[in-house]
Amino acid sequence: xxxxxxxxxxxxxxxxxxxxxxxxxxxxxxxxxxxxxxxxxxxxxxxxxxxxxxxxxxxxxxxxxxxxxxxxxxxxxxxxxxxxxxxxxxxxxxxxxxxxxxxxxxxxxxxxxxxxxxxxxxxxxxxxxxxxxxxxxxxxxxxxxxxxxxxxxxxxxxxxxxxxxxxxxxxxxxxxxxxxxxxxxxxxxxxxxxxxxxxxxxxxxxxxxxxxxxxxxxxxxxxxxxxxxxxxxxxxxxxxxxxxxxxxx
Amino acid sequence: xxxxxxxxxxxxxxxxxxxxxxxxxxxxxxxxxxxxxxxxxxxxxxxxxxxxxxxxxxxxxxxxxxxxxxxxxxxxxxxxxxxxxxxxxxxxxxxxxxxxxxxxxxxxxxxxxxxxxxxxxxxxxxxxxxxxxxxxxxxxxxxxxxxxxxxxxxxxxxxxxxxxxxxxxxxxxxxxxxxxxxxxxxxxxxxxxxxxxxxxxxxxxxxxxxxxxxxxxxxxxxxxxxxxxxxxxxxxxxxxxxxxxxxxxxxxxxxxxxxxxxxxxxxxxxxxxxxxxxxxxxxxxxxxxxxxxx
Amino acid sequence: xxxxxxxxxxxxxxxxxxxxxxxxxxxxxxxxxxxxxxxxxxxxxxxxxxxxxxxxxxxxxxxxxxxxxxxxxxxxxxxxxxxxxxxxxxxxxxxxxxxxxxxxxxxxxxxxxxxxxxxxxxxxxxxxxxxxxxxxxxxxxxxxxxxxxxxxxxxxxxxxxxxxxxxxxxxxxxxxxxxxxxxxxxxxxxxxxxxxxxxxxxxxxxxxxxxxxxx
Numbered sequence: 001x002x003x004x005x006x007x008x009x010x011x012x013x014x015x016x017x018x019x020x021x022x023x024x025x026x027x028x029x030x031x032x033x034x035x036x037x038x039x040x041x042x043x044x045x046x047x048x049x050x051x052x053x054x055x056x057x058x059x060x061x062x063x064x065x066x067x068x069x070x071x072x073x074x075x076x077x078x079x080x081x082x083x084x085x086x087x088x089x090x091x092x093x094x095x096x097x098x099x100x101x102x103x104x105x106x107x108x109x110x111x112x113x114x115x116x117x118x119x120x121x122x123x124x125x126x127x128x129x130x131x132x133x134x135x136x137x138x139x140x141x142x143x144x145x146x147x148x149x150x151x152x153x154x155x156x157x158x159x160x161x162x163x164x165x166x167x168x169x170x171x172x173x174x175x176x177x178x179x180x181x182x183x184x185x186x187x188x189x190x191x192x193x194x195x196x197x198x199x200x201x202x203x204x205x206x207x208x209x210x211x212x213x214x215x216x217x218x219x220x221x222x223x224x225x226x227x228x229x230x231x232x233x234x235x236x237x238x239x240x241x242x243x244x245x246x247x248x249x
Numbered sequence: 250x251x252x253x254x255x256x257x258x259x260x261x262x263x264x265x266x267x268x269x270x271x272x273x274x275x276x277x278x279x280x281x282x283x284x285x286x287x288x289x290x291x292x293x294x295x296x297x298x299x300x301x302x303x304x305x306x307x308x309x310x311x312x313x314x315x316x317x318x319x320x321x322x323x324x325x326x327x328x329x330x331x332x333x334x335x336x337x338x339x340x341x342x343x344x345x346x347x348x349x350x351x352x353x354x355x356x357x358x359x360x361x362x363x364x365x366x367x368x369x370x371x372x373x374x375x376x377x378x379x380x381x382x383x384x385x386x387x388x389x390x391x392x393x394x395x396x397x398x399x400x401x402x403x404x405x406x407x408x409x410x411x412x413x414x415x416x417x418x419x420x421x422x423x424x425x426x427x428x429x430x431x432x433x434x435x436x437x438x439x440x441x442x443x444x445x446x447x448x449x450x451x452x453x454x455x456x457x458x459x460x461x462x463x464x465x466x467x468x469x470x471x472x473x474x475x476x477x478x479x480x481x482x483x484x485x486x487x488x489x490x491x492x493x494x495x496x497x498x499x500x501x502x503x504x505x506x507x508x509x510x511x512x513x514x515x516x517x518x519x520x521x522x523x524x525x526x527x528x529x530x531x532x533x534x535x536x537x538x539x540x541x542x543x
Numbered sequence: 544x545x546x547x548x549x550x551x552x553x554x555x556x557x558x559x560x561x562x563x564x565x566x567x568x569x570x571x572x573x574x575x576x577x578x579x580x581x582x583x584x585x586x587x588x589x590x591x592x593x594x595x596x597x598x599x600x601x602x603x604x605x606x607x608x609x610x611x612x613x614x615x616x617x618x619x620x621x622x623x624x625x626x627x628x629x630x631x632x633x634x635x636x637x638x639x640x641x642x643x644x645x646x647x648x649x650x651x652x653x654x655x656x657x658x659x660x661x662x663x664x665x666x667x668x669x670x671x672x673x674x675x676x677x678x679x680x681x682x683x684x685x686x687x688x689x690x691x692x693x694x695x696x697x698x699x700x701x702x703x704x705x706x707x708x709x710x711x712x713x714x715x716x717x718x719x720x721x722x723x724x725x726x727x728x729x730x731x732x733x734x735x736x737x738x739x740x741x742x743x744x745x746x747x748x749x750x751x752x753x754x755x756x757x758x
Contacts, residue, residue, distance in 0.1 A: 068741035070696035095472025180457035193434035212607035
């Protein structure tokens with residue numbers, strides 16, 4: 001069968017630098033995108049827990065928009081219209097080309113920021129109000145209460161779904177393949193298009209697995225350890241984890 | 250998650266129960282597979298004996314052709330009518346007329362051809378597993394491809410074109426460091442590189458590959474690529490007032506289109522005959538005029 | 544506006560219909576397959592353990608690789624019409640996610656339910672069919688429908704293999720325009736339709752959740 005043909009494997013391995021190049025590019029987009037998503041997501045998440053109606057609205061609009069429209073469409077929009085918009089805004093003579101690294105980072109970063117803000121929001125809200133009241137009654141200031149009582153608990157709750165988002169983010173960087181972005185999927189697809197060897201896809205699968213499997217194990221480990229919480233909390237966590245696992249891709 | 254709960258919910262399947270369940274599932278899958286098989290166009294019907302593809306086609310009563318759906322003038326799926334139109338479409342009807350022994354007009358009116366759209370990536374494999382009888386889809390004849398499939402003589406010669414935005418380029422020399430967009434799985438990149446080497450031009454553009462021509466056109470419009478390069482026939486459908494061909498007098502990358510069929514089958518010679526006739530009696534020349542091919 | 548002619552709009556909407564068609568079929572099949580996977584992974588113990596391992600491996604494989612890879616892979620290897628290929632690729636991938644959702648639901652069912660069923664003399668499949676699974680599905684409806692919107696959104700990847708779904712048909716129309724304004728209009732249309740579909744689904748889910756709370 002072609003899949004086990006040694007000649008094809010040899011050809012594939014001979015072209016490995018193409019794959020590694022894509023791998024490196026993907027990794028860089030993941031890191032940058034994740035950083036953007038975390039920062040923006042946290043800010044937005046906090047918006048929705050404040051008392052300001054305006055900030056609530058901003059959060060809602062952002063989250064609903066980015067969660068209900070497809071990532072490929074968003075990225076393609078930035079790809080096709082972005083340079084033209086920039087040209088109009090800056091008055092340049094030509095469309096301003098946007099590097100695919102930037103597009104990738106912005107694409108997955110903005111998209112996942114919406115999901116992360118939901119995770120943060122749920123995390124903050126799931127800490128019972130009594131905690132804050134108890135802390136305040138013990139003489140903590142509001143800021144101290146957050147730092148020593150609320151946020152540590154939040155952190156433990158949000159860690160599993162956050163890692164799940166990171167996992168999805170890695171997979172979503174493959175959107176760059178649709179716009180010749182130079183990531184792993186693009187390079188693998190080029191290889192397969194040129195040679196017609198399925199081995200290219202297998203290699204691509206292995207390389208993605210390399211990044212994602214440790215993350216997936218991490219998610220499972222975190223979910224298990226967070227479930228070693230008091231009985232009362234278990235069901236809430238289970239429900240949340242179920243939602244997190246399914247709530248996004 | 251909830252590992253600790255699993256022990257509490259232990260309900261073991263006995264082996265017998267599992268076999269029963271698996272059997273039911275397998276039956277269901279087979280059923281849906283059969284249903285799906287019935288749905289897919291022109292699929293699965295393996296000809297069995299390679300020795301007479303012609304007979305198989307005649308028995309079937311329909312000729313399965315692979316064509317392009319996005320090349321105006323060659324193979325184009327008209328969104329308004331839902332029908333395929335173009336020179337290659339008409340050529341398919343000519344082949345059908347020959348196979349089924351009727352006239353060209355009758356082949357058209359009796360709908361003797363079933364069209365499937367193909368892309369450069371998929372066209373080869375589709376003939377190999379008998380999904381399609383022939384490919385008439387701006388398929389360039391190359392020595393490499395001849396090793397895997399049979400080709401008729403060329404029914405059209407075409408050259409590669411470099412579509413750029415008006416006024417941006419003065420000559421081929423300006424290509425240095427620019428982005429050239431090509432279609433995935435096409436032979437364009439090699440052709441351009443050969444041309445540049447032949448002309449002794451020391452330019453090194455960057456090549457980007459895209460899945461379809463719409464994306465390429467959009468990429469050109471948005472400035473993401475500087476050049477949209479593919480066979481001129483295809484460019485004809487995308488050229489507009491804002492774009493022009495770069496140095497059109499430099500005719501390079503001669504592409505000869507042929508009908509591709511499964512290697513070594515009897516159908517191949519029939520196709521070749523049809524092409525020969527159409528070339529000699531001027532039918533193809535008329536088609537080129539009728540469809541305004543570049 | 545020149546670009547929104549009747550033909551063009553009809554063409555794009557045809558793509559939208561295909562998007563819905565592919566998404567719906569994929570979801571139904573992946574829920575079915577996902578449930579089977581979840582049950583195999585969860586309940587195949589003892590001598591059938593190897594099946595549980597296979598199910599786990601399947602789930603891990605598809606959770607750790609991108610959807611697009613499988614779309615391209617299936618497109619390359621399987622020959623059939625575009626709906627068949629798309630649904631197959633999506634089902635392979637989504638069933639892994641569905642399996643985890645179902646498993647999460649199964650684990651939230653109180654142990655007493657299983658015991659009660661067994662004590663009443665129900666066999667394994669009967670208790671699953673009549674008692675456990677109905678409750679499970681009620682529990683996981685929010686996550687399930689969340690995945691629905693994901694499938695609808697991911698269907699836009701199919702444009703990469705030239706399936707005439709909504710994003711592809713819209714791209715074709717967009718390729719005929721050159722001005723920024725027209726491009727923005729077409730995009731507005733695309734975003735609007737996807738948003739309407741997905742937002743509608745999430746609204747339905749939220750209403751369902753509220754009705755549960757009220758009850």
